[in-house]
Amino acid sequence: MEENTVKEIEEQGPELESAEEYLHRTSFQRSLTGVYIVWLRDFKRFWRDTPRRLGAFVQPLVYLFLLGTGLQAAFKVFGAGETKYVTFMFPGILGMTVLFTSVFSSISILWDRQFGFLKEILVSPVPRSSVALGKVFGGATTAVLQGMVLLVLMFLPSIFGFHWETLWKALLLIPLMILxxxxxxxxGVAIGARLKSFEAFPVLMNFFLMPLFFLSGAMFPLQGLPSWMDFLTKINPLSYGVDMLRAVALKGVTLTTTSNVASKLPPEVLAKIQSDPQLATALQKVFPKMPTVQTQVHPLWLDVVVVAAFGLVMLAIAIWQFNRQE
Amino acid sequence: MDSNGDIITTEDLVKKFGDLVAVDSVNFEVRAGEIFGFLGPNGAGKTTTMNMLSTIMKPTSGTAVINGYDIVNHQNEVRESIGMVFQDPSLDDTLTARENLEFHAVVYHIPRAERAGRMKEVLEMVSLTDRADDRVETYSGGMKRRLEIARGLLHYPKVLFLDEPTIGLDPQTRYHIWEYIEDLKKREGITIFLTTHYMEEAEHCDRIAVIDLGQIIALDTPERLKDDVGGDIIRLETEDDDAALAELKERYPELEMISDPECKLCFERERGEEFVPELIREFGVKIVSINIHRPTLDDVFLKLTGKEIRDDSGDRKEAMMKLASRTGVAPGSRGNRRR
Structure with a gap:
């Protein structure tokens, strides 16, 4: 009898796991399923809310085509010549869409609080960190989906055109958008976790978001700014996010153009000058009016690191806020 | 459950919101398998106590043990041991009943293989099987409540907390919900802890704690609480009250008449239902009417607190409590509870 048991254990040995391991595995799995179900519910809510879905897709188009086209024309009037402002603005609008949808998605926490469902979540044994993560993934999913719709527009001739290169860029933009x-x-979740007032939410969000957005370089290049503003853009984490998207989207695109003097040069010559940094600088010295729009302020790796680090800090705050108890 | 058969034990549970003491050093035990009621006006501290027991709020001091787990140090185990039906709705209206239950099943770690069966079981129990795939926003108030009860039972909790389970429901629905609750107790042997400010509802409980101003002022079975108030009040109307009074005094010298100008022949007597037949069998004066008033829980509450449970005064208190919990500042009017 005893021999048998020992033998059995020896036979099963490799497959047996210690109780501790088992508990660890299941509690980890439980946390993951918690994240999944919170995410799934938020996604279902978004998907079933048709007006919200449609409205979310229309807003970036308004910015891109109405504001973008108007400004592009305005620059010509002001003497900047032909610009590809809509193309320049595209990654900015992409960033804006992701920013606003992401941050505003956390209003779902306020709704849950208002309609009592948050209590159902908080009284359940699902870890609070799973709730926070589920909410983060839920909001991020809707934001990325909206960004994806915008990516389709990249193929329009007035933006990047229908090329293999555009497809390659679009694919590269997806992981950056997710980040x-x-x-x-x-x-958003860090702010929404403790906020109780619906009135305060948009006020607070606009108070933070509008400056963040305007200082991000989404609408204008971050160059030639007064030093105080330049400083603010450097400490704005979103400016790294926009820079990251722009670096990929505008790689190899010539946005400008042409100052009045340079426009008199034959296009092949101009292109050659602009492709060589030294010549371009020289040309700029000779004709100081010639604008060169920077498509990238920081190296891509720095952008990614800053955005990721900022995100992690915010996530930690969000989880901490969820863990606090009245 | 501890060795005494108690599934909930509290130790000096206190919750303060700023200066306001919402729950003031509350101690009680709930026995496994009983229906235990918290009776008191709105704002008495019932919901706050329940929120602490269910780990939604942290006690300012003191603690409680539920199913062997401390509510402060073992929140997750407590959460797994209890089912909760909140006073205010807590369903996701945009999801169907089944989806609401599914969410619950996942967050309570019910194994996938068991989910469908359990959902079917609880839906049948509250007669919502036909509507299970409709969105909750199409449900009536009573249906939502039933669904919440079903959801609270899905993970087979040891204790089911019901915060004002029938508030705002019509009498018929209220009756049905009580049928479910009593059936539950019988079939599942589950302990039920509920709060109410309806006296009729408190009658269903095995034991009641009467709570007012954050303190438990009495705790017993409804019958014994009523007995403590005194005997039944018997009111006689006769053709000749003076003669009747004389006869009463002669036959029952120990009877004390209640001095009330509107009622000449009113007195208190234990077991009125046995006394009255005996009285009229050989009473000389012709009796016009007899009225026996049994003490109700209203009388119990009146005697204990000197006031009646009423909705309106309570709502104001509730509003004050909410204000206090939101701002952390206590409203000024309740000086006697300040510390």
Whole structure:
């Protein structure tokens, strides 16, 4: 009898796991399923809310085509010549869409609080960190989906055109968008976790978001700014996010153009000058009016690191806020 | 459950919101398998106590043990041991009943293989099987409540907390919900802890704690609480009250008449239902009417607190409590509870 048992254990040995391991595995799995179900519910709510879905897709188009086209024309009037402002603005609008949708998605926490469902979640044995993560993933998913719709527009001739290169860029933009969405949703969840007033939410969000957005370089290049503003853009985490998207989207695109003097040069010559940094600088010295729009302020790796680090800090705050108890 | 058969034990549970003491050093035990009621006006501290027991709020001091787990140090185990039906709705209206239950099943770690069966079981129990795939926003108030009860039972909790389970429901629905609750107790042997400010509802409980101004002022079975108030009040109307009074005094010298100008022949007597037949069998004066008033829980509450449970005064208190819990500042009017 005893021999048998020992033999059995020896036979099963490799498959047996210690109780501790088992508990660890299941509690980890439980946390994951908690994240999943919170995410799934938020996603279902978004998907079933048709007006919200449609409205979310229309807003970026308004910015891109109405504001973008108007400004592009305005620059010509002001003497900047032909610009590809809509193209320049595209990654900015992408960033804006992700930013606003991500941060505003956390209003779902306020709704849950208002309609009592938050209590159902908080009284359940699902870890609070799973709730926070589920909310972050839920908001990020809707933001990325909206960004994806915008990515389709990249193929329009007035933006990047229908090329293989555009497809390659679009594919590269997806993971960057996901990173930005996760970071920004964490901001929203960190704020929404404890907030109780519906009135305060938009006020607070606009108070933070509008400056963040305007200082991000989404609408204008971050160059030639007064030093105080330049400083603010450097400490704005979103400016790294926009820079990251712009670095990929505008790689190899010539946005400018042409100052009045340079426009008199034959296009092949101009292109050659602009492709060589030294010549371009020289040309700028000779004709100081010639604008060169920077498509990238920081190296890409720095952008990614800053956005990721910022996101992690915000996520930690969001989880901490959820863990606090009245 | 501890060795005494108690599934909930509290130790000097206190909750303060700023200066306001919402729950003032509350001690009680709930026995496994009983229906235990918290009776008191709105704002008495019932919901706050329940929120602490269910780990939604942290006690300012003191603690409680539920199913062997401390509510402060073992929150997750407590959460797994209890089912909760809140006073205010807590369903997701945009999801169907089944989806609401599914969410619950996942967050309470019910194994996938068991989910469908359990959901079917609880839906049948509250007669919502036909509507299970409709969105909750199409439900009536009573249906939502039933669904919440079903959801609270899905993970087979040891204790089911019901915060004002029938508030705002019509009498018929209220009756049905009580049928479910009593059936539950019988079939599942589950302990039920509920709060109410309806006296009729408190009658269903095995034991009641009467709570007012954050303190438990009495704790016993409804019958014994009523007995403590005194005997039944018997009111006689006769054709000749003076003669009747004389006869009463002669036959029952120990009877004390209640001095009330509107009622000449009113007195208190234990077991009125046995006394009255005996009285009229050989009473000389012709009796016009007899009225026996049994003490109700209203009388119990009146005697204990000197006031009646009423909705309106309570709502104001509730509003004050909410204000206090939101701002952390206590409203000024309740000086006697300040510390």
């Amino acid at each position: 930005l969405a996760l970071a920004m949703t964490s901001v």
